[in-house]
Amino acid sequence: xxGITQSPRYKITETGRQVTLMCHQTWxxxxxxxxxxxxxxxxxxxxxxxxxxxxxxGEVSDGYVVSRSKTENFPLTLESATRSQTSVYFCASKExxxxxxxxxxxxxxxxxx
Amino acid sequence: xxxxxQDPGPLSVPEGAIVSLNCxxxxxxxxxxxxxxxxxxxxxxxxxxxxxxxNKEDGRFTAQVDKSSKYISLFIRDSQPSDSxxxxxxxxxxxxxxxxxxxxxxxxxVKP
Numbered sequence: 460x461x462g463i464t465q466s467p468r469y470k471i472t473e474t475g476r477q478v479t480l481m482c483h484q485t486w487x488x489x490x491x492x493x494x495x496x497x498x499x500x501x502x503x504x505x506x507x508x509x510x511x512x513x514x515x516x517g518e519v520s521d522g523y524v525v526s527r528s529k530t531e532n533f534p535l536t537l538e539s540a541t542r543s544q545t546s547v548y549f550c551a552s553k554e555x556x557x558x559x560x561x562x563x564x565x566x567x568x569x570x571x572x
Numbered sequence: 573x574x575x576x577x578q579d580p581g582p583l584s585v586p587e588g589a590i591v592s593l594n595c596x597x598x599x600x601x602x603x604x605x606x607x608x609x610x611x612x613x614x615x616x617x618x619x620x621x622x623x624x625x626x627n628k629e630d631g632r633f634t635a636q637v638d639k640s641s642k643y644i645s646l647f648i649r650d651s652q653p654s655d656s657x658x659x660x661x662x663x664x665x666x667x668x669x670x671x672x673x674x675x676x677x678x679x680x681x682v683k684p
Binding site for chain 1 (some may be wrong): 617672
């Protein structure tokens with residue numbers, strides 16, 4: 460099916476472990492984003508990408524790494540997970556720079572113990 | 573201070589009520605104004621999209637943008653239990669590489 464697929468949907472890990480959240484989109488949208496959603500903070504941008512091999516930091520990028528070797532994939536890696544990274548992570552894409560609509564995945568709920 | 577401030581809620585209304593959801597912002601460069609609806613344990617979905625100032629209507633939903641006051645609103649007429657969700661305002665500008673800045677969301681419950 461077309462759309463954005465995130466995996467895993469649920470993940471429990473321990474402090475210090477590396478975790479990778481996967482994001483795959485079937486539309487060939489140029490722009491992709493990773494947001495985290497926490498109570499009291501809404502959606503905050505972690506990283507975004509304008510095209511394959513072009514990425515840039517958002518407002519809360521510390522502790523996260525991204526890559527985008529193919530247009531359709533945009534994995535997010537937590538290099539050494541901390542409890543403060545317990546959150547719901549959303550991947551999103553948009554087709555054009557100058558339009559508003561973001562298409563979101565279903566989210567990945569991460570718990571760091 | 574956050575660039576986008578959203579009325580926090582939660583909001584609980586009876587079925588059939590008119591609902592008003594509001595956001596203010598500080599960045600005058602914002603040109604694109606969106607409202608997303610997010611059901612529990614789901615990703616946000618675009619509900620309304622407005623470019624620059626003015627009103628936009630889609631069925632029971634009306635989005636208003638007042639750039640002079642840096643204020644946007646979403647009105648829901650004849651609210652239904654199926655409208656129960658969290659509503660997120662979002663804004664973006666040509667100058668910020670297409671990134672959207674979100675409000676914290678307002679959780680709405682419509683009681684039958």
